[in-house]
Amino acid sequence: MDREGVGRVCLALPGATLDHPFGDDHDAYKVGGKMFVMVGATGGVSFKVSDIAYEVLTESGHARPAPYMARAKWVNLPQIDDWADEELADHIQSAHAIIVGKLTKKARAELGL
Template sequence: MNIEQIRDYCLAKKGTIEDFPFDEDTLVFKVLGKMFALVSLKKWEAGETTINLKADPEYSEELRADYNSIRPGFHMSKKHWNTLYLHEGELQPKLILELIDHSYAMVIKGMTKKMRETFLS
């Protein structure tokens, strides 16, 4: 997958915006102000295609055990975030999209009940 495919997929999700809150290099996708995906554009340009995604801690452990290309989140909470090393070629596009969906769902799940009801209506 390339960065444009990931960008288009993330932005197609309800309420998603892209932002550069840290610097001009780190592209962040947010839903209702909460991050669900981060990409270093400089790393992508250099061929190190990675994406940081939020994940349920138990699911994170399973993913890390099953895939060498999924590791604890780089510069993120190791419990709640994973870094996917896409350039290693192990992860199929379908799985990458599923993990983006999971990250997005984790952020929605973490909202207050009232926010979720308003957002999902």
């Protein structure tokens, strides 16, 4: 998968939007105003994971703690194509679901989620 592929997967999810809060070279995908995936300027991708997935992925070396976001259980892949497309798409969908689950009922209703 490449940067555009990540964008296609993210924007296909309900209520997902693209923002550039850190500059035009960083793509931040959000739902309800909260980020669930970010693609960096150098081609890496970071995304939200569950507590258990964070431990498994970082301890196995399959992903590394995301810079500045590790305390919130985000992982980073230095290159988007480090994983198979289907595996990355599954994690993107999970990241979206985790963030949707943290939204208020009102916010979810406004987004039709």
